[in-house]
Structures are given as C-alpha cells and as structure tokens.
Amino acid sequence: MEASIRMKEFMTYAFAEVDRARDEAQAKGFRIIDFGVGDPTDPLYKGAIKGLQIGAEKYARSGYPSYIGLRDFRVAASEWLERRFGVNADPETQITATAGSKEAIFHFPFSVLNQNDAVLMPSIGYPPYKAGTVFAGCKPVFYSLTEENNFLPQIDEIENVLEKNRKIRLVWINYPNNPTTVMASKDFYRSIIELAQKHNVIVASDEAYTEMYEKEKPHSILEFADDWSNIVVFQSLSKRSNATGLRVGFAVGGKKIINYYRKFRTQLDSGVANAIQEAAVYALRDEGHVAEMRQSYNAKRKVMKSALKSAGFKFWADATFYMWVKVRSGSVQFAKRMLTLDTARKRGINVTPGRMVSLANPADADPYVRLALVPSMEDTKLAAEMLKEYSEHKVLR
Numbered sequence: 001m002e003a004s005i006r007m008k009e010f011m012t013y014a015f016a017e018v019d020r021a022r023d024e025a026q027a028k029g030f031r032i033i034d035f036g037v038g039d040p041t042d043p044l045y046k047g048a049i050k051g052l053q054i055g056a057e058k059y060a061r062s063g064y065p066s067y068i069g070l071r072d073f074r075v076a077a078s079e080w081l082e083r084r085f086g087v088n089a090d091p092e093t094q095i096t097a098t099a100g101s102k103e104a105i106f107h108f109p110f111s112v113l114n115q116n117d118a119v120l121m122p123s124i125g126y127p128p129y130k131a132g133t134v135f136a137g138c139k140p141v142f143y144s145l146t147e148e149n150n151f152l153p154q155i156d157e158i159e160n161v162l163e164k165n166r167k168i169r170l171v172w173i174n175y176p177n178n179p180t181t182v183m184a185s186k187d188f189y190r191s192i193i194e195l196a197q198k199h200n201v202i203v204a205s206d207e208a209y210t211e212m213y214e215k216e217k218p219h220s221i222l223e224f225a226d227d228w229s230n231i232v233v234f235q236s237l238s239k240r241s242n243a244t245g246l247r248v249g250f251a252v253g254g255k256k257i258i259n260y261y262r263k264f265r266t267q268l269d270s271g272v273a274n275a276i277q278e279a280a281v282y283a284l285r286d287e288g289h290v291a292e293m294r295q296s297y298n299a300k301r302k303v304m305k306s307a308l309k310s311a312g313f314k315f316w317a318d319a320t321f322y323m324w325v326k327v328r329s330g331s332v333q334f335a336k337r338m339l340t341l342d343t344a345r346k347r348g349i350n351v352t353p354g355r356m357v358s359l360a361n362p363a364d365a366d367p368y369v370r371l372a373l374v375p376s377m378e379d380t381k382l383a384a385e386m387l388k389e390y391s392e393h394k395v396l397r
C-alpha cells in the first residue's frame, strides 16, 4: 500500500517537524519554552464553556446539524461583522459555518476552481493555501513577500502575474499576516479589489488574526467593496477566544461564492456541532475576553521586544501573536541552537524556522524565525533573560 502521489508531497507537515526536534531536546532533559506552534495556551473563554453546556442541552435531540450553520450562529456572526467592521452580511445568503478556518481554506478551491486552474498566494505563509490548491489539482503561483516591501504584496507584481497567467482564478491574502505580523493598508485592500474585478479572479482573504493587534485595529477586506461578488473571507473563533479546540469559524462573502461553497460542503461533511455553534454565539457576543487576550499578548510582546532589541535583532511585531525575527545563520540552524541554548541549566527555546512557513523558495524565508507568544508570562520572561544573557556571549544571531 502506498500513499497517493499528492499525499507524498505533503508527508511532512511543517509544524510536525518542529515538534519532533523539540521532542528530541526534551528527551535529553532540556526544559523547552515553546514559542513554536501558534496554539494559544490560555483557557477557552468561560462564556463559551457556558454556551457549550447550554447548547448540549438545547440541541440534545436535534440530530445532524444544518450544513450551513444554525441561524443563531449566522446572525451572531453577521452582528459581530457589523459591530467590528461596519459591514452588512446577510446571514441567509452570505455567511456559512466552518469547522475552524484551516479546513475551509484547504477545501474552498474545490467549490469554485477546476483542475489546472492556478491560485496566486504568498511566497511565505500558511501552508494550507498551497496544500488545498495542490489537492484540488490546481497549480500554486506565488507573489513575493520581502523585507524590502515590508512583507506586503506589490500590486504591480500581482497585476503583472495576472496578466501573464490567465489560469489564475483565485488570490489568497492574509492580513494581519502569519508569519510576518504586518497589517495591510486601506489602499492595499482597495487596489487588490480593483485588480480582482478587472481580471475576474476571486480574492480569498484569510482574516484569522484581525482581533490580535496592539493599538491600531486591522481592517477587513469587506469594508472596501460594495460588491462582494468576487470576495470571500475566512474568519475564525480560534485565536479571538482561545478556541482552537472548538473548531469553529465562518466564511462570508458574495452570494454566489457562498452558495457554491455551501453546496460543496454538503458533499464534504455534516455541519459543525450545534453545541459548538452555541458556544461561538456566546463568544461572538462578548468583547471583554477579547480585550483581555490582547492585553496578555501585548504584555508578552513588550517583554520579548525589549529582549530582542537589546540582543540586537531586527524584528517585526505589528499584530497577530507572532514575532518575525531576522537571524544571521540559517533559520533551521538557529532554531536548533535555541533548543539547547542554556546548556548549564538545561533550558532552551523552541521557535519556528522561516523555512517551514515558506511556500515557494525556502531560501526566501531562511533568514527569519517566527516566535508565537504562547508561553506563560513567567516563561516569556525566562526566555527573554536567556536571550539577553546569551547574546552577550555572542552565541546568538
């Protein structure tokens, strides 16, 4: 028995590799402070737990959930979009429930693309953009995210690529950006919408991190178009409410796109569990816990910013819960060094090598590593001390 040819291309999921390296260091007795995978360690919002309990009772006899999501959930999502971004999304036709955004991002191409169509995506970014494209039998094409351009796609470059490659039917964008942390300007969103309309391509905007920011609130692409016919946004409760374990989010966009996507999903699964949607309703109606989440990451970001600055690193930490740090040695080499940084006290730090979030040419992402600010404040301070101490000995960077 063999894995499929496409599967073989993806046999090592990037983050699994990081986990393995960490496990080896731990087996040698090192205590690793884990800034690797972007999974919050703070508990799920309490109100969502209450929602889960209420939902379990309320829907005890409801059988399979609806494919498109409970009306209550779609209405809560629509009201949240209105409060947060000032946009009107019709819960009947423009919103559909998803089991978090990862699976939705992966599957979405199946609903609107044909084999051999092409998908434009960032050269450095979230791996499912590429995996979903390849498994759907389409071709990934890349726009470059570079330090010189502050990791923002250049509209001229995108236009050029769209003009040359008429097979491109979909463009992925992701701001605030994983891994580079940068945010997109209003002008960027306006320009990409204009381009997409001109070239008749869909813009898929992954907005998983819009609620993680320091001061300036990130925008949604939805704010900048009256006509959403070629726009789809993927939102998620995962980071907003420490709800990665719940698996709930939603897609919102043009009526036709959402209709096709809903139809596709009737082939795929049987909806998101009702109790989980009820939990999401409770979470979407509360902003207090979201402000607390931001405060907690901002405090940790401050500690690490100061440590990285005094150790002489160049870094980006605009939004999301990541820090994108420039390193002199290759990213994998640097990450390995960090795992066993303090040999005397058997302590180390786990970071994600840039290489592992590269979708095109790994060398482009190699001078960087990504830190996810998920360890506790106590461990973050410990890591900051380690960084300062060892940079004085000139063993870092």
Ligand SMILES: Cc1ncc(COP(=O)(O)O)c(C=O)c1O
Pocket: 038, 099, 100, 101, 102, 103, 126, 174, 178, 206, 208, 235, 236, 237, 238, 239, 244, 248, 249
């Ligand atoms: C850029 C980006 N999009 C989407 C997701 C998916 O999150 P979830 O499936 O938990 O909604 C992640 C998760 O880390 C991410 O980094």
